[in-house]
Amino acid sequence: GDSVTQMEGPVTLSEEAFLTINCTYTATGYPSLFWYVQYPGEGLQLLLKATKADDKGSNKGFEATYRKETTSFHLEKGSVQVSDSAVYFCALRVGQGAQKLVFGQGTRLTINP
Amino acid sequence: GAVVSQHPSWVICKSGTSVKIECRSLDFQATTMFWYRQFPKQSLMLMATSNEGSKATYEQGVEKDKFLINHASLTLSTLTVTSAHPEDSSFYICSARAPGTSLNEQFFGPGTRLTVL
Numbered sequence A: 001g002d003s004v005t006q007m008e009g010p011v012t013l014s015e016e017a018f019l020t021i022n023c024t025y026t027a028t029g030y031p032s033l034f035w036y037v038q039y040p041g042e043g044l045q046l047l048l049k050a051t052k053a054d055d056k057g058s059n060k061g062f063e064a065t066y067r068k069e070t071t072s073f074h075l076e077k078g079s080v081q082v083s084d085s086a087v088y089f090c091a092l093r094v095g096q097g098a099q100k101l102v103f104g105q106g107t108r109l110t111i112n113p
Numbered sequence B: 001g002a003v004v005s006q007h008p009s010w011v012i013c014k015s016g017t018s019v020k021i022e023c024r025s026l027d028f029q030a031t032t033m034f035w036y037r038q039f040p041k042q043s044l045m046l047m048a049t050s051n052e053g054s055k056a057t058y059e060q061g062v063e064k065d066k067f068l069i070n071h072a073s074l075t076l077s078t079l080t081v082t083s084a085h086p087e088d089s090s091f092y093i094c095s096a097r098a099p100g101t102s103l104n105e106q107f108f109g110p111g112t113r114l115t116v117l
Helices: none
Strands: A003-006 A011-014 A019-021 A023-026 A031-038 A045-050 A056-059 A062-065 A075-077 A086-094 A107-112 B004-007 B010-013 B019-025 B032-038 B044-051 B067-073 B076-081 B090-097 B112-116
Touching: A003 A086, A011 A019, A019 A107, A023 A031, A023 A086, A031 A062, A045 A062, B004 B090, B010 B019, B019 B032, B019 B090, B019 B112, B032 B067, B032 B076, B044 B067, B076 B090
Parallel strands: A011 A107, B010 B112
Antiparallel strands: A003 A023, A019 A075, A031 A045, A031 A086, A045 A056, A056 A062, A062 A075, A086 A107, B004 B019, B019 B076, B032 B044, B032 B090, B067 B076, B090 B112
């Protein structure tokens, strides 16, 4: 079945460090890929998405490129801030018009000043 | 825009009682709402999908008689955990979507933590 695997956390970095959170997927079709972020006490928010191979999603300095050959969608940011501390979820959705999201287990990120 | 709320944010109940959790889309009409369950350090698992005015579609392995879902209006869905037991203790998250509009993606509530004693 369809699944998403994220790097295990927690991840702790210093401010202005480079961030990579790995995400790989298994899907029977051609999925759309997403990164969601959950700040403390809030609901998941869509951070970025990519709907086809080689697409790059970007938002708030974060980027992720849809790599079909490696079935990956790694999240990167060049210089993290304390305010980026949150839990990050990678997810996929298979099929045009489909509604079901399949999530990875989440990666907790803590940025120290 | 696209704010989803849940109530209560946390609840503690005795084994054998029923608990109702509300999910509301505050500033848009959600034709579709979703209910997820999340165990500690695990991913969100979809329990069911509900479309306004029709019966919910449950995922394989989810007991529809135990987790009653009602989506009676375009802004409200409820999840009732009937005869709750300690193994039902979990974090329940809802999301809402308005297909065919600019709000075509899922917007998530903050979650409800249920503890069954």
